[in-house]
Amino acid sequence: MSDLYSKIISCGSYLPEKVLTNHDLAEIVDTSHDWIYERTGIVQRHIAAENESSVDMAYNASLKAMSLAELRPDDIDMIIVATATPERKFPSTAVLLQNSLKIEKAFAFDVNAACTGFVYALDVADKYIQTKIAKNILIVGTEKMSSLLDWKDRNTCVLFGDGAGAIILSESNKQGILSTSIGSNGAYKDLLTVNIDSEFIEMKGNDVFKIAVKTMGKLAMSTLQKNNIDIDEIDWLIPHQANSRIINAIAKKISLPREKIVLTVDRHGNTSAASIPLAFDDAYHNGSLREGDLIMLEAFGAGFTWGSALLKF
């Protein structure tokens, strides 16, 4: 067996200064803190300033991850940005980030798999390390979801938030990423979408909820089976933070105690591709993640898309 692994060596995150609580939202649309909290677990979310883009947020998160890893711009050979809210149609967010960070020798591109984008990026990055094309990869999930929200639509505007999370994935001879798995089914394209001729998110919330729970439950089980491990061996599940009811239903399906789940949806809302790296960074900085911990990442998003990763911290 190969002893070359890709390993997460550092992380960083950025949340915009402005905090919008459920109570604040109740002044804008016909909703209440209790309704939002009971159905989603969300208490507040961060909202980017008008002149703050997904690139600006990615830049702030990336600087922290690079500083923690003690890497200079020249040490990064590849950048992948997961986003569905790019600053421009082109060039990609990754290229704009490369320019802001003054990283010269890397190549950079975006992936768009909506809320699953970060796991897709990790899947791709792992393969570039396994094939020895890259040694240090900057992976960022960054989203300005507020730019896609209709602040008159209570069905969607209460759910999302803005932010960015970054990690550095590096070549290592110690165990890191053990497996990744990604999937998609475009037949569900209309259940959660922003059409090209529309500015805003449209969603069939009930359908999304049911399919998310079913798909993520199955995916978690198949990830365990593929790696021949028991659920008891998992130290942390870091799921996409869309909704605490979805997360709790998955935990129940796979018999994982709630204490082993990293939860940030209460404070961040659904930040799409940024949600897993934001949650990862939160858990790292509050001391939850320990060296050697076995961690499962799991995401689900528009498409539908889904993905999981099993890794040793």
Ligand code: COA
């Ligand atoms: N405040 C108050 N009432 C609201 C509301 C809000 N923010 N949003 C919707 N409602 C109302 C609806 O209009 C509806 O009223 P009606 O019965 O008079 O028509 C009622 O609440 C129930 O709506 P429904 O959509 O059935 O609620 P729900 O229990 O399914 O909860 C979601 C709605 C969106 C919270 C839930 O479906 C969900 O979490 N879905 C998954 C969404 C998601 O995570 N998407 C991203 C995946 S990556």
